[in-house]
Amino acid sequence: MKCPQTYQQKAMPLTLFSLLFLGVFAITGTNVIFANSQDDTITDKDITIATESRFIVDKSVPVNAIDVSTKNGIVTLTGKVNTILAKDRATRITENIRGVRAIVNRMKVVPLVQKDDPAIVLDVEAALAKDPATDSYEVTVASHNGTVTLHGVVDSWQEKQLSAQVAKSVKGVKEISNQLKIRPAAIRRDSEIKAEIMRMLQADVFLDDQLIGVMIRNGHVTLTGVVGSLAEKNSAFTDAWVSGVISVNTEPLKVEWWAKDRMRREPGDVIRSNEGIKQAIELALSYDPRINQNSIEVDVKNGIVTLRGILRNAQSKSAAQMDAENTVGVFLVKNLIKVRPPEQLSDSELESQVRQALANNALVDRYDINVTGRHGQIFLDGYMDSVFEISQAVKTAEKVSGVVEVINQLIYTPHHQHKSDEALWQELRQAFWWDPHLYDQDIRVSIEDGHVTLTGTVPTVHASKKAIQISKDTGAKKVTSRLRIQHAPDFFPA
Incomplete structure (x- = not known):
């Protein structure tokens, strides 16, 4: 043969x-494997075609309702989608296209389910109260014509972003105005903040930090230099929000796709000491509002990470694993964390609450998902149109109080x-x-x-x-x- x-x-x-x-x-x-690879030129038209091609593949965004245009590497998205999560998904797909320098997302959200503002407020408040990470936040919700405004005080920039993400999943929400204020942390020296930002950048598996510069003055951070993609720029922005930071400016941080060729991590940068990896994971866990870091023990040996401890919900366990996997130097994660909810519901009660949570999620509510409970485990079965939507269904089920584990048996749509x-x-x-x-x-x-x-x-x-x-x-x-x-x-x- x-x-x-x-x-x-x-x-x-x-x-x-x-x-x-x-x-x-x-x-x-x-x-x-692409025609332009012979001269390594990337035109605006190429970027537009590449973006639309990825939209066709990813069924979580309605490609027929979205128009894409590109000028000087800046991609503008217009059209209509049914949820903010779909609008955000279109942005995430686009920022991972080589050559994209910036994105202007002008898509309008037109929910399939129309709700009045009082109903939206009640649903967002309920979503925040039911989420195991945001249930204790001091958040006040208002809505005007489907635009939800969040007011209140949280402890970190990460908590502020998580609150908005929870609100985005609620049906009927068209936009989010995040007015949450961050409670001032203990005053930290600029040198201390800079050192921690550098550690965050160096540990982030999603970016190469060699050409990134960090300047800071009185808690105001400016990132300079060059990264290879818009996705890397956004990762750097997120990493820079450590304790003590007041603002982050990434305008001087340029996106040039060719920069990746000059930013290759040496083997010594990728394979790190056990103690260095452990410290990096512990730092990442400390900034994840979904996790009680003090409940997790991290052990590292030759790039294999073992996580042990007891957490109250399945979302926290999955988040801890993700934080570890996204750390440079990690090759395998053994997640031995035990989930012990404060109260254990019956399987029928869990099934009912998970079904309700899926029905309330604007992105996955249209699917017929079978939910089966067994000793605190939730089994999800059915067909869905995209891998992204499957991940959203799993995350939604993990947030339900009493769920100790989600067994994902959802299948990517057979077409x-x-x-x-x-x-x-x-x-x-x-x-x-x-x-x-x-x-x-x-x-x-x-x-x-x-x-x-x-x-x-x-x-x-x-x-x-x-x-x-x-x-x-x-x-x-x-x-x-x-x-x-x-x-x-x-x-x-x-």
């Missing part, structure tokens, strides 16, 4: 990439299973090339009957996970990764 054949761009013209051998498609080297191997191959080759973290990596892709197999070498675990996630998002029935991690401990499997 003839093996799938692969090509190198310099040896073969691009048209030969679409040859079919025995039903199997193969591509080699994501840095050679993607009818996508031909050739169509999937074409979409994947573009998706990898446009991703700011993967476009120049040695990733080989073969596809047979919707089953995507990834081989080659990537520098970090994060890059490997990103390639797998993009393959799933694009519509693969199954993804098998045999990617080798370049900068990993000797024991880590190839």
Whole structure:
């Protein structure tokens, strides 16, 4: 049997990439799989097409209702969506397109369910009260024509953002005006704040910090330098909000997609000491309002992180794992945290509350999701249109008090299973090339009957996970990764 054949761009013209051998498609080297890769130019038209292509793949945004235009790398989104979460999702997709310098999101939210302002206020107040992280916040809610304003005092910028995120999930909400004030923390020296920001930037797996500068004066932070994508810029902005910070200005921090080539972390930057990784995770946990850091014990050995302790809800456990996984130097997380709710409801009561929570979520309420409770565990079954919406359903169930674990058995909608191997191959080759973290990596892709197999070498675990996630998002029935991690401990499997 003839093996799938692969090509190198310099040896073969691009048209030969679409040859079919025995039903199997193969591509080699994501840095050679888009027409413009020959001269590495990215035009505004290219960015617009790439953005619209990702919208087509991600069914959580209504591509037919969204218009995309680009000028000098600035993408403007117009049109209508049904929820703020869908509007935000469109922004997240766009900021992960290589070459995008800024986004102007002018999309209007037109909810499918129209509510009057008093009803919206009651529902947002209920959502904040039921969320295990925001239930104790001092938040006052007002609404005018569907625009919700949050007033009150919280302890951190992270709590302020989380409060807005909870409100966004409520049906009928069109916009959020977040007027929450941050309770002043203990006064910290600028040098102390700067050192902590630098630690946050260095530990963030989503960005390369080598070309980022930090200036601070009387608690006002300015980030300077260059990053490789808008997503990295936004990650840097979030990282800079440590205790004692009054404001963060990222205007001088420029986005240039070519900067990634000058910001590669050396193996020593990726593989860190056990104590250094532990300190970075503990710092991340301390700023996550969903977690009581004092309840978690962190142990690190050769890049393997073990989390132990007792938390009150499933959301906190998942958040702790995510914080650990998003730390540079982490290759595997063993989450041994136990969830012990303050009161244990019966399975039928849990089922009822989870169903109600899903019905109240503006993004996932349209789906027929089967909910089954078993000794505090919640099993979710059904079909959904996007991986993002599945993750939102899981997160919604995790927030319900009394849930100790969510078993995700939701299935990505079957209409993607009818996508031909050739169509999937074409979409994947573009998706990898446009991703700011993967476009120049040695990733080989073969596809047979919707089953995507990834081989080659990537520098970090994060890059490997990103390639797998993009393959799933694009519509693969199954993804098998045999990617080798370049900068990993000797024991880590190839």
